[in-house]
Amino acid sequence: MEKELLELLEKVCEDSIVKEDLDVELFESDLLDSLGFAELLAEIELTFGVFISPSEIERSEINTPNKIIAMIKARS
Amino acid sequence: MNFFEGYAFFLVLIVLLIPAIIMGYFEKSLKLYSFGISIVFVIIIFSKNWIQLLYLILYFILQLSIAAGYLYLRKKYGRNQKLYHIFLILTILPLVLCKLETLIHINIFGFVGISYLTFKNVQIIIEIYDGVIKELAVFEYASFILFFPTLSSGPIDRSRRFHDDWVRVCKREEYLKQCADGIQKILVGIIYKVILAACFFRLMEFLMADKSWYCIIGYAYMYGFYLFFDFAGYSLMAVGTSYILGIRTPDNFKFPFISKDITDFWNRWHISLSHWFRDFVFSRFIMTCMKKKWFNTRLQKASFGFIVNMFIMGMWHGLTPSYLLYGIYHGVLLALTEIYQKKSKFHMKYKNSKGYKFVSWFITIQLVMFGFFIFSGRLLEIIK
Known part of the structure; x- marks a missing residue:
């Protein structure tokens, strides 16, 4: 699952740094914006069947690759 | 009397806030008291026009029934899209009837605050559909919807954020x-x-x-x-x-005139509105596009998303040519900004240099001011 998610994240962020540094801050370092965030949530739902509502979470809860992995694990 | 206007309002406000401060000082819950003040203000302010007060009461009962009814059906039938759309339309309907006044000249549901209350109710329906809201307590719902400081013009709070402050008693x-x-x-x-x-x-x-x-x-x-x-x-x-009153309503402005581009501007201007649109319109539009594969490229999808998003925001301001144009104008600007920043090598090379930032800021302010000029209605007046 982790590998698949990191592939997804690389595609959405268009940068391979997200695979190397799993604690990189995604919003502050301009890797994710509103568009990328929505795309990521849709991809997570399509690939893992895990639905995360865009208004449900604070961005600070999902701002690094590690936090996203943890959230999907907790919900699947 | 109007909200936050005139001596009379502030006099009543000070008198009614003093007990709240004393209660807060003694670490007492402000739930009941702040709801009481909200009711007092609603009665004082709306009673000068009984029709308005009647509409507000009717609107409140209607929306409460819609939310409670939908929650019941959502639990019974799960994430059913048809049901969701029906209830979403029902929730927005009073606002649509009210906004149609400019076209059909019949005033239905015309009362102060309906535009802002609709945001609160729509988000409740969407979050019930998403399974994020699982219960609806009537007293809390009433406290959230009728919370007087934000009743007429925002900032637009979120029900779950409101809940956290509402149940908490500060030290x-x-x-x-x-x-x-x-x-x-x-x-x-x-x-x-x-x-x-x-x-x-x-x-x-x-x-x-x-x-x-x-x-x-x-x-x-x-x-x-x-x-x-x-x-x-x-x-x-x-x-x-x-x-x-113990509720940390989010801020609405963060130095909008220092924005470095139009995207930045919408993170600084009327923030509670633009973030509401981001979370409940733009994100969901993009997610639907992805699932249904409506567009081939990211930029097409983003551009379309921005324009749809801002057009709806324009409609929300009112169904007049100036407001609609204002919405489209900002939608197009956001789309162009996105395309430029993703495609332009010049932008990528110089985006961190001081001179580039200054020029970018300067252009942004002129575009923003032109947007306000459209918003004011004078542009179309002059063209005519």
């Missing part, structure tokens, strides 16, 4: 600090609205009399500053009052 020290912050916000808000906005309004009126091009340009800028100080002042007073 004395924390409450006093929050209360002091609140009073400071109210005072700055008064300076913004009563002094600065009033000054710019005067200049605006002065420049409006002349139809020469330089006066029209001057008018556009004065209107922009007037709009900011008037609305930011109002928002500060609303947020400050909320703080004193």
Whole structure:
């Protein structure tokens, strides 16, 4: 699952740094914006069947690759 | 009497806030008291026009029934899209009827605050559909919807964020600090609205009399500053009052005139509105596009998303040509910004240099001011 998610994240962020540094801050370092965030949530739902509502979470809860992995694990 | 206007309002406000501060100081829950004040203000302010008060009561009962009914059916039938769409339309219907007034000249559901209350109700329906809201307590719902500081013009709070503050009783020290912050916000808000906005309004009126091009340009800028100080002042007073009642309503403005591009501007101007649209319109539009594979490229999808998003925002302001044009204008600007920043090598190379940032800021401010000029209705007036 982790590998698949990191592939997804690389595609959405268009940068391979997200695979190397799993604690990189995604919003502050301009890797994710509103568009990328929505795309990521849709991809997570399509690939893992895990639905995360865009208004449900604070961005600070999902701002690094590690936090996203943890959230999907907790919900699947 | 109107919200945050005139001596009478502030006099009543001070008298009613003093017991709240005393209760906060003794670490008592403010739930019941702040609901009581909300009802007092609703009665005082709406009773000068009984039809408005009647509409508000009717609207409240209607929306509560819609939300409670949908929650019941959502639990029974799960994430059913058809049901969701029906209830979403029902929730928005009163606002649509109200906004149609400009076209059909019949006033239905025309009462102060309906535009802002609709945001609160729509988000509840969407979050019930998402499974994020699982229960609806009537007293809390009423406290959230009728919370008087934000009733007429926002900032737009979220029900779950509101809930966290609503159930929490602050420790004395924390409450006093929050209360002091609140009073400071109210005072700055008064300076913004009563002094600065009033000054710019005067200049605006002065420049409006002349139809020469330089006066029209001057008018556009004065209107922009007037709009900011008037609305930011109002928002500060609303947020400050909320703080004193233990609710940390989110801020609405963050130095919009230093924005480095249009995207940045919408993170600084009327933030609670633009973030509401981001979370409940834009994100969901993009997610639907992805699932249904409507567009081939990211940029097409993003551009379309921005334009749809801002057009709906324009419609929400009112169904007049100026507001609709204002929405499309900002939608197109956001789309162009996205395309430019993703495609331009020049942008990628120089985006961190000082000169580039300065030029980018300068252009942004001119575009923003032109947007306000459309918003003011004067552009279309002059073209006619």
